[in-house]
Amino acid sequence: MSTASHTCHTDPSDPPPRRCPDLDVRDLEQRTRLMRIITRLIALSDLGNRDIARRAGLPMQKVSDLLAGRLEQLTIDELRTLRRTIDPELTSS
Numbered sequence: 001m002s003t004a005s006h007t008c009h010t011d012p013s014d015p016p017p018r019r020c021p022d023l024d025v026r027d028l029e030q031r032t033r034l035m036r037i038i039t040r041l042i043a044l045s046d047l048g049n050r051d052i053a054r055r056a057g058l059p060m061q062k063v064s065d066l067l068a069g070r071l072e073q074l075t076i077d078e079l080r081t082l083r084r085t086i087d088p089e090l091t092s093s
Helices: 025-044 049-056 060-067 076-086 088-092
Strands: none
Touching (some): 025 076, 049 060, 049 076, 060 076
16 A cells, blocks of 8 residues: 555646756757867867967856856857867868
């Protein structure tokens, strides 16, 4: 015999579920892929985080957010800019 109670009703005073409408699944996958590439490039780079941010024209906080995995703080364009800044193969072609 189960002692768990089944609650199928919702209280109208409950807040709606939290969502982040600007991060759909495809966008999140693309951001995650770029984040992994960029963090590897940063680890292999001779550039410091401050220098990377300066060269990319972004605040240092954006690089910190990236390294901390806070993807919601960066746009896809900012991620692409960071990758172009660090990846020598992208800038030479």
